[in-house]
Amino acid sequence: MRQNPARRAALLDAAIEVLAREGARGLTFRAVDIEAQVPNGTASNYFNNRDDLLTQVGHRFYERLEPEPGMMAAALEGPRDRDRVTELMHDLVDRVSHFRSGYLALLELRLEATRRPELRRLLTERIRADVDANISYHTQSGLPGDATTVVLLYLALNWLILERLTLPDIFPEDQIHDLVTDVVERILPGPGRSA
Incomplete structure (x- = not known):
């Protein structure tokens, strides 16, 4: 799993945008990659699975709101x-x-x-x-x-x-x-x- 903190944050920010616009069903690794404007497959290198992505989005929301x-x-x-x-x-x-x-x-x-x-x-x-x-x-x-x-x-x-x-x-x-x-x-x- 990759550990570039800036890339991870950008992917999570993209996931927030996808969730807000498309809902939970629209949150896929591919949708996150497209929103973040990164190569296909990037999000799957940073998150174990969809549950991991959802959990990390929860953390990121509070990080940004602090x-x-x-x-x-x-x-x-x-x-x-x-x-x-x-x-x-x-x-x-x-x-x-x-x-x-x-x-x-x-x-x-x-x-x-x-x-x-x-x-x-x-x-x-x-x-x-x-x-x-x-x-x-x-x-x-x-x-x-x-x-x-x-x-x-x-x-x-x-x-x-x-x-x-x-x-x-x-x-x-x-x-x-x-x-x-x-x-x-x-x-x-x-x-x-x-x-």
């Missing part, structure tokens, strides 16, 4: 209040939404995980770790709210992102900003309101 370390530090400059949480949630929704093909590929992976135990294990571990890391970051940084706040924001905003990327006419783009703000305000009571 925020820059400096961004996380800068996010905590200034007051740690509901307004800061609102800013962070707007950034999150925008960052995920701008990686449309990645999010759609992740949805395909989730569906495929209902039939593939190894993929299900990977996604369960990775998404659980992501939720736990978000809870830890939120609570340790002194932002208002608790673990339940983070989980509720995660659930509500993931569905908003899903609607935005798959059925954008349900909530027109000019409503997204206000909807994110409203979600935070309703889940995280502000000063003067009871928790």
Whole structure:
């Protein structure tokens, strides 16, 4: 199996695009080779089988979505209040939404995980770790709210992102900003309101 990290990343990025466009059934080594514009047979040199490719795509999605370390530090400059949480949630929704093909590929992976135990294990571990890391970051940084706040924001905003990327006419783009703000305000009571 070949070990050129840049080529592997390019193949995985191509696989993300194929998954988003064609769905899981369209994800073949040949389709990945065509999308990556590499010689026929290249993807099969990098991945043991289709399950391996699907699993590696799951890893790559999270790799590409990871925020820059400096961004996380800068996010905590200034007051740690509901307004800061609102800013962070707007950034999150925008960052995920701008990686449309990645999010759609992740949805395909989730569906495929209902039939593939190894993929299900990977996604369960990775998404659980992501939720736990978000809870830890939120609570340790002194932002208002608790673990339940983070989980509720995660659930509500993931569905908003899903609607935005798959059925954008349900909530027109000019409503997204206000909807994110409203979600935070309703889940995280502000000063003067009871928790």
